Amino acid sequence: MKEQKKIPSSKVKRASKFVQTGFKVGGNYIRHYSKKVIQPDLDRSELDERNAGDIYDTLSELKGSALKVAQMLSMDQGILPKAYSDKFSQAQYQAPALSGPLVMKTLRQYLGESPSTFFDAFDIKAANAASIGQVHRGRKDGHELAIKIQYPGVAESVVSDLKLVRPIARRMLNLQDADLDMYFDEVKERLLEEADYELELQRSIELSEKCAELRDVSFPRYFPEWSGRRVISMEWKDGKHLDGFLAKNPSQQVRNRAGQALWDFYNFQIHQLQMTHADAHPGNFLFQENGQICVLDFGCVKVIPQDFYAVYRAMLQPETLTDPVYFEEQALKSGIIYPDDSAEEKQYFLDIMRDSLAMVCKPFYHEKFDFSDEDYFGEIYAYGEKMMRDPNLRKMDKARGSQHAIYLNRTYFGLFMILHKLGATVDTRKYLSEK
Amino acid sequence: MDTPSQIQLAYRAYVEDRCKKPESFEAFSAYLKSQDIELKGSYHSLTRIERDIVLGTFTESLHRLENAEEYLEYSTREKVLACYYTWLEELGEIRTFLKVLSQHSMISLTTERFLKSVEPVFKAYIEDLLNEGSDTGEIADRKIIESRYPAVLWYNTRFIIQYWLHDDSQDYERSDAAVEKAVNFVFDLLAPNLLDSGFDFFRFLISK
Numbered sequence: 001m002k003e004q005k006k007i008p009s010s011k012v013k014r015a016s017k018f019v020q021t022g023f024k025v026g027g028n029y030i031r032h033y034s035k036k037v038i039q040p041d042l043d044r045s046e047l048d049e050r051n052a053g054d055i056y057d058t059l060s061e062l063k064g065s066a067l068k069v070a071q072m073l074s075m076d077q078g079i080l081p082k083a084y085s086d087k088f089s090q091a092q093y094q095a096p097a098l099s100g101p102l103v104m105k106t107l108r109q110y111l112g113e114s115p116s117t118f119f120d121a122f123d124i125k126a127a128n129a130a131s132i133g134q135v136h137r138g139r140k141d142g143h144e145l146a147i148k149i150q151y152p153g154v155a156e157s158v159v160s161d162l163k164l165v166r167p168i169a170r171r172m173l174n175l176q177d178a179d180l181d182m183y184f185d186e187v188k189e190r191l192l193e194e195a196d197y198e199l200e201l202q203r204s205i206e207l208s209e210k211c212a213e214l215r216d217v218s219f220p221r222y223f224p225e226w227s228g229r230r231v232i233s234m235e236w237k238d239g240k241h242l243d244g245f246l247a248k249n250p251s252q253q254v255r256n257r258a259g260q261a262l263w264d265f266y267n268f269q270i271h272q273l274q275m276t277h278a279d280a281h282p283g284n285f286l287f288q289e290n291g292q293i294c295v296l297d298f299g300c301v302k303v304i305p306q307d308f309y310a311v312y313r314a315m316l317q318p319e320t321l322t323d324p325v326y327f328e329e330q331a332l333k334s335g336i337i338y339p340d341d342s343a344e345e346k347q348y349f350l351d352i353m354r355d356s357l358a359m360v361c362k363p364f365y366h367e368k369f370d371f372s373d374e375d376y377f378g379e380i381y382a383y384g385e386k387m388m389r390d391p392n393l394r395k396m397d398k399a400r401g402s403q404h405a406i407y408l409n410r411t412y413f414g415l416f417m418i419l420h421k422l423g424a425t426v427d428t429r430k431y432l433s434e435k
Numbered sequence: 436m437d438t439p440s441q442i443q444l445a446y447r448a449y450v451e452d453r454c455k456k457p458e459s460f461e462a463f464s465a466y467l468k469s470q471d472i473e474l475k476g477s478y479h480s481l482t483r484i485e486r487d488i489v490l491g492t493f494t495e496s497l498h499r500l501e502n503a504e505e506y507l508e509y510s511t512r513e514k515v516l517a518c519y520y521t522w523l524e525e526l527g528e529i530r531t532f533l534k535v536l537s538q539h540s541m542i543s544l545t546t547e548r549f550l551k552s553v554e555p556v557f558k559a560y561i562e563d564l565l566n567e568g569s570d571t572g573e574i575a576d577r578k579i580i581e582s583r584y585p586a587v588l589w590y591n592t593r594f595i596i597q598y599w600l601h602d603d604s605q606d607y608e609r610s611d612a613a614v615e616k617a618v619n620f621v622f623d624l625l626a627p628n629l630l631d632s633g634f635d636f637f638r639f640l641i642s643k
Contacts, residue, residue, distance in 0.1 A: 100509060101517035102615055105524070109606065116505060124505065152608035152615075229606070 098134055098151055100124050106149050110228025118226075119145070130297070132195060137236060140226065144236040148197075152230070155195040162188055179399035186403040190278070194299040197232050204234075204298040210273055216261035216292045237294045239286030242421060250291065252423075257291030259371065259424020265295065266415050267431035270408065274309050278302040278407040280414025282421070302407040308334075312408060316432060318365040321358055336400050348392065349400060359383060363416070363428045371416065372423035439477045439487065445470060446484045451531050457481065485536060486552040492525035493553045497560060499525075511568030512622040515561070515588070519614045523599055523607070537600060550593065557592060558585040568625075575627040584625060591621050 098106070103124060107115040115122040119138040126134040133150040162184065170180050193199055201224055208219035218237075226233035240248070245258075262285070269276035277284075279300040286294040304312070311334045314320050320327055328350065331337045336353050337346050359380060363369035419426060436444075445467060450456055457463035460481050464474055478484050499521050500506045506517055526533065536549065562585050568574035574584070595617055599610040 096615070099516050099615060099618075100505070100513050101520050102611060104505065104517070105520040105611070114503070152611035153604060156604065156609065230608075 096151065097126065097129065098149060102152075103134075103136065103149055106152070106230055107147075110231045111226065119147075122147075132299075133230075138233075140233075143221075143223070145223070145226075146220065146234050146236045147226075148232040148234070150195065150197055150230040155192055158191045158195060159188070162191070175399055182399055182403045183406065186406055190300055190302070190407060193301070197227070197230055200299050201227050201232050203301050204232075207269070207273075207275070207277065207298055207301070208295070211265065211268065211295075214261070214264055214268060216257060217265050218292065218294045220294065220296065237286055237296070239288050239294055242282040242285065242287065242418065245287035245289075246421070248289070250289070252425075254289075254291040255422045255424045256426065258287055258293055259419050259422045259426045261291070261293045262415060262418060262422075262424075263426045263428065264430065265293070266411060270304065270411075271313070271431040274304040274306070276302055276304070276408075276411060278411045280411050280418060282418055285418075300407070302404075302411070304408065305404060308402055308404040311402075312405065313432070315357060316361050316364045318361075321354060327354070334405070335402050338398060352387070356383065356387075360412075363426075364432055367427065367429050368425055369428045370425045371419035372425075377416075377420055438473065438475050440491075441472055442467065442474065442478060443484060443488050443491065445472055446481075447488060447529060447532050450535050454535055456536065482548055485549055488529060488532070489526075489549045490552040490556065492529060493522055493556060496522040496525050497556075511564050511571070511573050512618065514564055515622070516614065516618050518560070519592075519595055519618065520611070523595075523610060523614070526596070526599070527607075533600065550596065554589060558589060561585045561588050565625075572627070573622075574625050575631050577631070587621060587625075591617055 103126075104115060107118070111118050115138070119140045121139040123137045125136075127137045127146070128135040130148055132154045133148060136147045136149065138145040138147050166180070166184060170177070175183075201222060204219075205222050205224070208222075211217060211219070220235040220237050222235075223233040239245075250258075262280075266276060266280065277295065277298055277300070279297065284295065284297040286296060288294070311330055314326075314330050315334070320330060328337070328346075331350055331353055332339070337349050341349070362376065363371070446463065449463065449466060457466065460479070463481060467474060496518065500514075500517060503517075506514065509517060533549075565574055565584050569576055595610070595614055598613045599607060602610045602613075604610070
């Protein structure tokens with residue numbers, strides 16, 4: 001009964017975390033105003049700094065979809081605090097394990113027959129936990145299968161979690177409701193899509209067919225006739241997850257091969273298909289000993305609108321940064337600055353954008369990039385920490401940046417993290433110089 | 436088909452077709468007569484028929500469980516889960532019927548009369564399971580309150596049925612989650628837990 005012992009942190013507990021922050025922030029105001037009685041000329045900057053700090057501390061303690069949202073919203077601001085990256089691997093909605101009887105019931109419901117008669121063999125013990133369900137092993141008609149089963153009621157839990165995180169995100173980002181909705185709707189849409197197994201199955205088949213030509217990347221075969229609204233049957237694939245793969249000390253050549261496969265997989269989708277697997281999480285890949293990879297999960301897919309893609313692509317080109325007029329034009333198009341911003345505001349956001357782009361896009365500026373570079377990642381973290389505590393950033397009152405960037409930035413961030421862990425050197429210009 | 440089953444089927448069809456109960460037992464007997472079905476003294480009240488229909492779903496569930504090979508290998512907790520899932524499937528067959536009946540009752544359906552005939556059967560079934568669970572150590576041996584366990588699970592059952600009746604989620608999946616969570620909660624209470632070690636520690640301290 002081990003699987004049932006994992007009791008997820010309750011909604012109440014998560015809510016109390018937000019309440020605590022509310023108290024802390026409230027406390028900061030009291031401290032601020034009592035100080036102000038003694039020093040009337042005290043300005044707000046210290047207060048803003050304290051608030052930013054407390055909110056940040058709370059967010060880094062949160063798990064589940066609350067963290068995911070907070071993390072993505074902050075990543076969109078070019079902020080990547082180190083504390084987040086440690087939790088990145090856990091940053092998803094974690095459903096509790098399904099009991100054996102529920103597994104049987106769900107399969108019976110969607111396959112129309114008990115799994116013990118439907119499959120030639122079926123293991124009632126889960127082989128793996130997926131974020132919103134679990135994977136069981138089975139066999140039918142000579143096919144070794146991985147059968148993914150979703151926990152009941154996930155979509156509604158996701159929606160209620162989002163409601164929970166909304167007020168704090170609003171406070172953290174200091175946005176108007178309409179602007180916040182723009183980001184929230186994007187996140188909600190993706191999270192709900194993740195809970196839609198029928199869509200996932202369709203996209204898995206579509207993307208794995210379109211990516212079939214890629215070197216060193218493979219996909220499991222999917223079986224729509226043995227799937228349903230909360231069940232996906234796919235071919236069982238052998239291989240190691242990232243940590244297991246690295247534990248065997250693969251050669252640099254093998255690491256590079258795996259890294260290149262990952263790089264090509266993502267950049268081909270983003271730049272050629274304009275539709276991408278948007279969950280660059282190590283758990284979604286299996287690594288073979290020779291460095292080939294297998295992609296497991298198309299639950300989260302971002303379709304990139306044409307006009308947004310044009311701006312995003314421009315941002316990745318080194319020339320953009322050296323041409324101030326063109327740069328400002330792109331910043332305007334992407335909604336980082338607005339025509340009615342004051343000169344000061346414009347300058348502030350252009351500076352942030354230039355600094356963060358120069359840093360984050362560094363791999364795109366070279367033919368080859370060595371992702372094992374500790375200094376590079378250290379620099380990104382340090383910048384992220386600094387920005388997160390920057391009171392000026394919290395003073396902004398408009399949405400800065402397109403909602404479409406949220407999942408793309410997250411994808412690149414995830415990809416960079418895996419490549420860093422692999423210590424791979426990768427040909428990075430490939431998909432940007434083409435087309 | 437025996438007479439009571441025939442009458443139960445006719446009653447279900449009557450209620451489901453008209454979306455309402457017969458005015459009286461007499462009105463229903465007249466209807467039966469018009470359908471060439473004889474009462475032969477099997478029933479004297481509508482409530483009795485209703486109770487038997489619900490009881491029928493439960494006994495059918497127990498029958499299905501006994502014939503499922505995986506059931507024998509389940510732990511006590513899993514057996515109870517399997518029982519609820521199977522029963523909800525069976526109740527699903529008469530959901531429209533239950534919904535119509537629940538419109539008629541002032542007090543909530545489940546706490547009312549329809550589950551009454553299930554109660555003794557359920558409690559007897561649970562008692563057997565719990566004894567099994569005590570033997571394997573899955574259920575805590577707590578002398579005085581142990582006898583209350585079947586009652587606790589019966590409350591749990593009423594909660595689940597009530598939840599399911601009001602569930603409007605697709606495929607009633609929220610009810611599935613409710614079953615998982617409710618059963619886990621109850622079994623975490625019934626399993627040896629902090630209470631037992633605390634009580635044991637307390638007894639040790641005062642025993643000198």
